[in-house]
Amino acid sequence: MKRIAVLTSGGDAPGMNAAIRAIVRKGIYDGLEVYGINYGYAGMVAGDIHQLTVDDVGDTISRGGTILYSARYPEFQEIEGQQKGIEQLKKFGIDGLIVIGGDGSYRGGAALTKLGFPTIGIPGTIDNDISGTEYTLGFDTAINTVLDSVDKIRDTATSHVRTFIIEVMGRNAGDIALWTGVGSGAESIVIPEVNFTMEEVVKEIEDGRKRGKKHTIILLAEGVMNGNDFAAELEKYKSFHTRVTVLGHVQRGGSPSARDRVLGSLFGYNAVQLLEEGKGGICIGIRGTQIVFNDIIETLETKRHVPYLSLYQINKEISF
Numbered sequence: 001m002k003r004i005a006v007l008t009s010g011g012d013a014p015g016m017n018a019a020i021r022a023i024v025r026k027g028i029y030d031g032l033e034v035y036g037i038n039y040g041y042a043g044m045v046a047g048d049i050h051q052l053t054v055d056d057v058g059d060t061i062s063r064g065g066t067i068l069y070s071a072r073y074p075e076f077q078e079i080e081g082q083q084k085g086i087e088q089l090k091k092f093g094i095d096g097l098i099v100i101g102g103d104g105s106y107r108g109g110a111a112l113t114k115l116g117f118p119t120i121g122i123p124g125t126i127d128n129d130i131s132g133t134e135y136t137l138g139f140d141t142a143i144n145t146v147l148d149s150v151d152k153i154r155d156t157a158t159s160h161v162r163t164f165i166i167e168v169m170g171r172n173a174g175d176i177a178l179w180t181g182v183g184s185g186a187e188s189i190v191i192p193e194v195n196f197t198m199e200e201v202v203k204e205i206e207d208g209r210k211r212g213k214k215h216t217i218i219l220l221a222e223g224v225m226n227g228n229d230f231a232a233e234l235e236k237y238k239s240f241h242t243r244v245t246v247l248g249h250v251q252r253g254g255s256p257s258a259r260d261r262v263l264g265s266l267f268g269y270n271a272v273q274l275l276e277e278g279k280g281g282i283c284i285g286i287r288g289t290q291i292v293f294n295d296i297i298e299t300l301e302t303k304r305h306v307p308y309l310s311l312y313q314i315n316k317e318i319s320f
């Protein structure tokens with residue numbers, strides 16, 4: 001292996017730059033040439049590919065977003081797009097690829113693997129919804145960003161004795177709501193992975209109020225329903241002086257946490273090593289403190305991300 005490339009695709013996530021930096025630096029340290037592909041798979045197909053130097057990734061470890069830009073490119077699901085992508089890689093003399101992203105990015109990586117192109121996947125998404133890893137790049141920073149906002153919201157919720165529904169991202173996964181719910185002591189956590197009834201939520205609010213609580217925080221995952229619909233449902237049962245905050249894309253930005261910088265560095269370093277060992281078709285993850293390697297096709301086809309659901313019950317027992 002002489003020349004490798006890296007791209008980021010799907011929603012950006014803090015820590016992607018740390019991974020890109022590690023890939024470039026480790027690759028060059030080992031005598032490889034490292035290329036960056038702008039705008040994910042769209043850039044690959046368009047040939048938006050350029051060599052990266054040691055200096056290109058200087059001062060990037062602390063920056064949010066992705067210096068390689070990102071894009072969602074559904075056309076890459078088609079064989080024509082995949083073949084065009086491989087043609088471009090070959091035109092640039094690239095023999096191995098690292099993709100950093102979420103589910104869609106992994107699907108692209110799996111397709112390239114099936115076509116015989118050595119590809120490694122690094123899980124990068126704030127949603128933490130990728131199988132084959134306990135944590136994805138960006139999740140830790142995102143939950144810290146959410147917590148910072150929830151702490152501020154609680155001040156005003158208390159002053160006005162209000163119920164706040166805080167809608168957080170996560171697509172179909174509840175990890176962001178689950179972890180920030182526990183981290184903020186939310187009275188209620190509503191996530192797609194656990195069935196709930198409005199009666200339960202009403203009871204949680206009322207129990208808190210009876211004990212003299214001045215605020216109620218409900219952490220709602222966007223995968224359940226949007227915050228305004230949830231508020232309308234709740235109001236059908238009882239009026240709680242409710243306000244809705246949709247945190248939105250603020251959750252995707254910002255300087256990566258220490259954990260995401262280290263995780264990005266570890267993932268990037270290991271991805272290069274795998275390609276150097278002639279291995280492709282692998283996605284990298286972390287379990288406990290161990291970096292783990294899984295078959296990317298099998299992981300997509302047979303494994304499903306399961307959130308750390310014990311947290312849900314624990315929160316019920318400590319945040320009432």
Ligand code: F6P
Binds near residue numbers: 102125126171222
């Ligand atoms: O996958 C990351 C994510 O931020 C999800 O949490 C969210 O549902 C989605 O991307 C938003 O996508 P976009 O930025 O394309 O609107």
